[in-house]
Amino acid sequence: MLAPASKQSHDIEVLWWWMLGAAVVVFFGAVALLGMAWFRRGTRGLPLFGERESVPQAMVIGFGVVIPVVTLVVLFGVSDVYMVGQTSPPNPRSTAMTIDVIGHQWWWEIRYPATGAVTANEIHIPVDTRVNIVATTADVIHSLWVPPINRKIDMIPGYRNRLLFDADKLGVYRGQCAQFCGLQHAHMALKVFVQTPVAFRAWLQNMTKPADQPVTALQRAGEHVFMTSSCASCHTIGGTSAQGTVGPNLTHLATRTSLAADTIANTPSELAAWIRNPQAIKPGDRMPDLGLSRTAITALVAYLDGLH
C-alpha cells in the first residue's frame, strides 16, 4: 500500500498520510496537555484563566465537539462519499478485459473467460489497462488483497464481487488471502505480473495453447505416471486425459514462478519435494502424499517442467 502501483492505491496512500498527520497533531496535543497537568500538579486552574470553570468547559465543547465534528464531516465527504467511487469496482463496459479469480482452500484459480486460458496463483495483466476482476469462491470465504494495486475484496459464496485492477507500474506484486479461511490461510498468496501489452499478449497466447507433448523418454515416463496415478483425478492438463478440477490447472506449470500458492519456488528440486511430501510443506493441504517412488517422482518432475 505504501509502494502503490496504481492510482487507486496511490489515492488511498495519500488519504492515509493526511489522516496520519491529523492523528499526530491530536495525539501530541493531548500529550502536551497531560504534560502541562504534570508540571502544574500543585496548582489549581489554568495559567492566565485561573479557576474559572467556564474555560475547561469551553475546552471540552471545543476540542470534544466542535473541532471533531468539522474534521469528521470533511473526512466523511472525502473518503466515504467521493473516494469510495474512485476505488470501488468499475463499470464492466469501461474495462478492457475481465479476469475471474476463484478462491479455493488454499490456492487461487485464475480464468481469462474471453480466451479460455486457465492458470493458478499468478495473475498477468497489461500495464495501464483497466481490468475487471470478478472474485468468487469455490468453498469458504476468502479475500483477494494485492496492496500495491487496490483495496481488498472478499470472496463470498453466492456473490460475484468485483474489483478494479488498473496498474500503472510494470513489476511483480505479491498479494495474500486476507480473510481467515482455515488451516493454510497463512500459505495462500498470489503474484500479480504487470507486463507490457506485448509481453502480456504473448503470455496469454501461450496460455490458450494445449500442453506441450513430452519429448524425452523420461518425460514420457513422467506423463505415464501422471495419467495412471491419482494426479490426473485432481489436476487438469490441457490436451490430455487429465481433467481433474480439485487442484490447480497444470497445463503450463513450467511457466509459473512458484508452487502451492506462492509457498515455495517452482524449481525441479522444490517441485520434487512438494510431490514427495506436500503435508510437510503445507500441513492440512488438500494435496495428499501419493507415496510415489523416487524414480517416478524424477520422471514426473521432468514431465511437469516440460509444460511451458
Added chain:
Amino acid sequence: MSATRIVRPRKSVPNGIWGMALFLCAEVSLFGLLIGTYFYLDFIARSWPPYGIKAPSVVLPLVATAVLLATLVPIRFASRAARADRRGAAITAIAIALVIQGCYLALQILLFAHDLNQFSPQRSAYGSIYFTLLAVHHAHVLLGILLDLALIWMLATRGLTEYWKVGVRVLALYWYVVGGVAVFVVLTQLAPSL
C-alpha cells in the same frame, strides 16, 4: 422481593415488574431479529416462498392469534383483581386464560406438524426461518402457560402476598408482550399470502 412496610402508596413500578419488562426488551429484540432475518432472506431470494412451496393459508393462523389476544382480557382482570386483594378472582381469571391459551398452543402445534409434512426446514432457507420463527414463538407461549400454572399454584398455596401480587402483574405484562409479538409473528408468517 416482597415489599414490607410501604412508606406510602408506591409511586414507582416495583422491581419485579422492571425486571420482567427488561427481560421482555431482550425477547422483543430477539423477535425483531428473527423477523428481520425472515425479510432479509426474502429480499435476497429469487422467489419467496421458493418454487414447490405454496404460500401459507391465512385463515386458521389469524383466528388462532385472535383467540390468543382474547385471553389478554382475563389476564388483565387477574392483575386488577390481584391489586384489589381478590385472590379467588385472580386465580379463576388466570385459570380461564390458561385453558384458552392451552387450546391455542394445541392448535398451533397441529398446524406446525401439518406444515412440516408440506415442506421441511432442511430443504430451503425459507423453511428454516419459517419453522424457527414459529417454534420460538410457541416456546414463549408454552413458557407463559407454565407461568400461569406456577402462579395459580403459588396463589393457592402461598396466598396473595405482596410478592405474588407483583407476580401476577409480572405474568400479565408477560402475556401482553407475547400477545403483541404474536401479531407481528403471524403477519410475518403470512406475509407471502397477504
Added chain:
Amino acid sequence: MATVVTPRGQEHVDRLERIWAPRPGLLGWLTTTDHKRIGILYFFTSLAFFGAGGVEALLIRTQLIGPNGHLLSPQAYDEVFTMHGITMIFLFVIPMTTGAFGNYLLPLMIGARDMAFPRMNALSYWVFLCSGIFMYAGLATGHAPNAGWFDYVPLASKTYDPGLNIDFYGFGLIFNGIASTAAAINFIVTIFKMRAPGMSLNRMPLFCYAFLAAAGALLFALPSLSLAALFLELDRQLGFQFFSSSRGGDALLWQNLFWIFGHPEVYIIILPAFGIATSIIPTFTHRRMVMYPLVALAEVMVAFLGFGVWAHHMFTVGLATITTVYFAGASLIIVIPSAIQIFSWIATILTGTPEFKTPLLFIVGFILYFILGGLSGITLAAIPFDQQVHDSYYVVAHFHFVIFGAAVYPILGGMYYWFPKLTGRMYNEWWGKASFWLTFIGTFVTFFPMHIVGIDGMPRRNYTYPADMGWTFLNMLESIGAYILTAGLVMIVVNLFVSYFRGPRAGNDPWEGDTLEWTTTSPPPPYNFPVIPTVTSPYALWDDKDREHDNRRLERGEGLLDAGHQTPASTVQDAELDEILSMPSYSAWPPITALTLSGLFAMLLLGHYFIAAGFVVLGLLALLAWHRNEADA
C-alpha cells in the same frame, strides 16, 4: 469523610451485625447472595480466565517471534487464537467489569445494601462459571473452537469443520449469554430503583451511568448473538439452511447478526472502563469532573450509537455503497462522545491538583492509549482505507489499543484504587508505579509495531509468515513486548497479593474519595451502610454536612432499617424514598439451576435431545422451588 461511630451508634451497628451475620464456611460462599461476595467470586474467576487468555496470547506471540515458526501446528494455532479472543472478551473483560467491579461497587456507590435481585445475581455468577468451564472443556478434550471468535460461516459449517469444536462455541455462547442477560437486567433495575434517597439522575455517580449504558447495550445486543448461534447450531446439528447460499441462505446473514452484537460488544467492554476512569480521576485530582452532564450523556450515547455501526466490520464484503455510507456516518459521529469524555478527563486533570499515584497513572495511560486506538479507529471508518487494511495487523493493533490499552488499564488501575476498600490494607506504591511503567512500555512495544506490519500487508490470523517479507524484526519486537507486558501484569498481581498480608492498614477512606463506598468500613460490612446515606450531589462524600447528618442519624438510630435484611427502594428519576424491601439472604437454588443448565447444554452438544429435555424440566422445578421462598429464606 467517613462515618464516625459513637458508643450509642455502636449499639445500632452491633444490632445490624447480628441481623446480617454471614453464614460461615464454604456453604456460605456457595449459597451467598451478598453482592460483595459474588463480586469477589467473579473477580477471582475472571482473573483465572485472564491468566488462561494471557497464556494463549504468549503462545501466539512466541509462534510469530520469527518466520516459519513451528511451536504450534496450524490446527493448534487456530484453536489458540480463537480461544484467546473468546476468553478475553466473554470470560475476562465482561465478567471482570460488570461482574466483579459492578457487583462489588455499584450498590456501595448508590447507597444500597444489595442488588435488586440478589438471587438472580448469584445465578448469573454460577451460570457464567459453568459456561466458562463448558467452553474450556472443548480445549481440554481437543475440540476447542477453531474458526476465530467471529466464527464466519461457511468455514464454521459442518462441511468444513465437522468436529465438535464449533458446537462448543455455539452452545457455550448461548449459555454465557444467559448469565450476561440476567446480570444486565439486574444492573439496570439496581441503578433505576435502588439508589439512596436524594440521588436523582443528576446526582448519580458517573460510574453508574457507565454501567447503566453497558448493561443496556448488553441487554439489547446479546439476543443477536444468541440467535446467530442458534441458527448456526440448527444448521450444524439439524441440517437447516440459514447460511447455505445454494438453498437460499446467506453467509452474510451470520456476519450481520454477529456484528449487530459484536460492535455494541466493543462498547460494552469499554464503557465500564470509562466508569472506573471517571471515578478515579476526581479522587486523585481533588475536583469534580468538568462537564458532568456531557460525560454522563457521552457514556449513554456511545452505547446507543454503537448499534448503528456494525457493518464497518463488513466494508470489504461488497455491500452497496448506499448501505455502507450509513454505517460510515455513524462510525464517524460516534467519535464525538468519546472525544467529549477524553477532553473532560484531560481538562479535569489539568485544572485539578492531580496526585500521580498508581491508579491515576493507569488512567493517564488509559487516556493516551484510548486516544491512540480511537484515532486508528477513525481511519478505519474511512471506507477506502479500511478496505485496504481490513483484516490486517493494523486492525489488530487498533483494537488491542482499545480493548487492552483502554478497557483493561482502568481495570488494573481500579484494582489498585479499590484494593484498600476490599482488604483494609494499602498496596505498595513503589512496586505499583514500577508495575505501571512495565505494563505501559510492554503494551506499546507489543501493539504499536502491528500498525506498521499491517499497513505493510501482513494479514491477521496467519500461523506463520515467510522470511523475505520484512516483517521479521517488527514481529520479534512485538513478541518481546508481550513478555515485558506479562512481567508487568505479574508484578501487579504479586504486589496486591503480598500487600494483602503485609500491607499497612489503610483505614476507611485513604484517598478522600468522592463516592459513597468510602464512607463505610474497609472491608464493608454485609449491610454496607449502618444508616442509608443522605445524598445531595454526585460527589456525596465531599458534602461534609450530609455525612455529619448521617452520623447524627446513626447515633439516634434513624434510617437503620433493622427489621430483617432491609434496603430502601426509590423512584426512578428523582430517587424519592418509595418502599422498604426485605432482601433474601441465602439460597442454594441459583447454583443448582446453573447445574441443570450445564447438563442441558452438555446434552445438546452431544445430541441427546431427550435427556436435554429432562434437564429443562429439572431446571424449571428448581426455579419453582427457588420462588417458594419469597425473601428472607
Added chain:
Amino acid sequence: MSARTTNLLVWFGVVGGGLAWAVQFVANLAFGWARCNPPVTRWALPVHGWEIALSAGALVIGLASLGTAILILVRTKGGGVLQQGLRGEGPAPPIGRINFLAVVGIVVNFLAIAIIVITGIGAPMLQVCKQS
C-alpha cells in the same frame, strides 16, 4: 402543564433525535438491501427518493426535539448543572434533574442531527447499488 406532560416533553427533548436517526437508519438499510441484493428485479424501489424523504422527516423530528430541549433549558435556567462544576449541590430535584436532562438532550440531538444530515446528503450522491 401537568408534571406528567412536562416530563414527557423533557424526555422527548432527550431521545427524540436519537429515535429519529434510528428509524432513518433502519429503514434506509432495509430499502438498500431490498433493492440491491440479487435479484434486483423483485424490489424496484426508488431508493434515492426514499432516502431523501426519510432523512428530511428525521431531520424535522430531530430539530423539534432539539428545540424542546433548548426551550426547557431556558425555562430551568439557574437549574445550574453547568454551574455546579466546582462546588455546590445543584438545586433539588426535579428542577436540577430536568435542567440536566435538557443539557443532555441538546448534545444528543446535535449529534443525531449531524448523522442524519451527513448521511442524508451523502447517500443520494452515490450511485444506487454500486458495490463498495
